[in-house]
Amino acid sequence: MKHLRTLSYVAEIARSGSIRRAAEALNITPSALTRQVQDLEYELGTPIFERIAQGMRLNAAGELLVRHIRDQFADLERVRSQIADLSGVRRGHVAVACSQAFVNHVVPDEVEAYRRRFPQVSFTVQVRDHAQAVAAVTAFEADIALVLQPPPSGDLQVLFACRQPVCALMRRAHPLAREPGPVRLRDCLGHALALPDRSLALRQHIDRALVRSGPPARPAVESGSLELLRNLVLREELITFQVPSGIPDDPDLCARPIDARDLDTMAMILGQLRGRMLPVAAAKFADQLASSLNRRYGQAQDQVQ
16 A cells, blocks of 8 residues: 555646645655655656656656556555445445536436435546546546547447437527427527537537538627526527537426437437446446436437447
């Protein structure tokens, strides 16, 4: 365990980029932390950091070591979880990264259901969009990711996949809410829009469709918060866009799917780092989540390209 403590020091220096900041986070003196690094470098027979004006930066050997450190701590957490299982009481921690589309009911429902069965399991839920969620999985910051339209990645092992339509979301009093069924994108563009900003996969998906359909949209409001956009829609005659999993049960809201001729569906992906053996608690939660998504939305992995 003493060896693992030294490795954790290296990981913290790599994360913070500074001996001083790492020492503050670890509650030890900078000189003691420096000695720990020097002793490890002596043991390895090579430096692992470049000393630069801004602080400390991993060199090639350091990058390899930090990758090993992440593997070691992931394995240790898995073993701890398995040992806890031997006593018949499932303990552990689950780290989830998810898109905003899943924070209203999907992820809260599943966390609550799992903790009802295993109350000693704790959770960290990071709300991150597509690329950032995948990066969290590859950096061992998250065990699993549930995201919309993630970028192609050979590091991501898909546990469940399906497709969801994009819906125009408006309040019940909005003129476009009077008609049932799908709505054309051009009809939405005739009204004031509240759009996700370009950091979100949903906006990028809409923008690609708008390039094909004509001039770009000029939104009245843009935001990186889908919750903010929904609240604005309830207050005035704005239209925003969302997938069904992100639309709360609210009688004052009306959701109409965008006509398939105008806008493709979006991929919903649940994934983990390829080749990683998850800790027991995380693996069981991933199984539960995949089964629930299958019941909610239907298994359609073969339809996701």
